[in-house]
Amino acid sequence: DGDVTLETALEEIGFRGEGCLDAGDWTSWLELHVEQNDVLEQADKPVGVVTSITGTTRCRVHIEGEADHAGTASMADRTDALAAASELVLAVESEARRIAAGESESVVATVGSLSVSPGAVNVVPSGATLEVDIRDVDVATIERLFNTVEDTCDSLRTTRGVNVTVDRSYDIAPQPMAEQLQAVLRRAASAVDLEPVSLHSGAGHDTMQVAEVTDSGMLFARSRGGHSHSPLEHTNWLDCGVATQVLTLALAEMAGAELYP
Structure with a gap:
């Protein structure tokens, strides 16, 4: 889950190996x-x-809206975090497909993790957290897709009134x-x-x-x-x-x- 380091995990099982290969x-x-x-x-x-x-870049995006009753909150007055997250998912997929079709066949982008709160069928979602995985053999292409994430989040703050944080948590170069x-x-x-x-x-x-x-x-x-x-x-x-x-x-x-x- 990203909260336990390899060193800690090895210590917990009593691993005391000291062998080292010098590549x-x-x-x-x-x-x-x-x-x-x-x-x-x-x-x-x-x-x-x-x-x-x-290469791979990953980021975690948290979108904060406002919980409300699914039956009484009018559509015009909602700040739905999941609906905003859906726009981000589709924006990332759309841009990745566009690039793959004409500029870089090797590019891929995936939203493989999504959690919603409070997670009840009769409540407008107040929070959504998703993780984006972007990959390509070209660093510039990866950056373009990450910019799509940031630009879309900027737009969501304005058009949907949500608060959005983007944590770029992982980068490894091609x-x-x-x-x-x-x-x-x-x-x-x-x-x-x-x-x-x-x-x-x-x-x-x-x-x-x-x-x-x-x-x-x-x-x-x-x-x-x-x-x-x-x-x-x-x-x-x-x-x-x-x-x-x-x-x-x-x-x-x-x-x-x-x-x-």
Whole structure:
């Protein structure tokens, strides 16, 4: 819920480990992961080489209106926090769709959390709190969408008479993958008669953190239907095998093996 730090959680379970890996000593890093999208499936390819991992910005928006009786408060006199929140949700979705259709196919924006108070069917909502998740491989695009959040909130203060606070709580920059490691992965795929797809990752990965200190790359294995964080998530064992074979060849080249003429 964002209120407990990792350090505190480890202390509560009695964890006292002191081991530490210094990623600064590593010459490079590769990660194999399922795609979590359907780009590879649509292209009929078992593996893909990641070009960049998306950046993410998150904010929590609290909208304060005024509770009133759902039966006696006239429509003209209401300050409905949930109705105002609905306008914000649709504004974010609309702008993200507009950008994705013409300027950046990789951009996405989601309102995945919404709480309403007092939460009774016969009471006009006095409060609404929602969380916005904005992602893209381009920082400027992320900023444009965040500006949409702020501009819409400014408008709601005027048009609906609500109080609005915006807390930008999380920022992580997009992380491009090392060009030379992308080339290594492509050579490894070609060695097993595959032509890999180049694609970005819309999900965050451990590689984002490691890439801060050493050259990093990622290889994706095809996901069925693009499902992720769902019981429907599935990757065929044959695709896992092929991806592991490509990873093995890439690691061998990185270790100095002379594999190709």
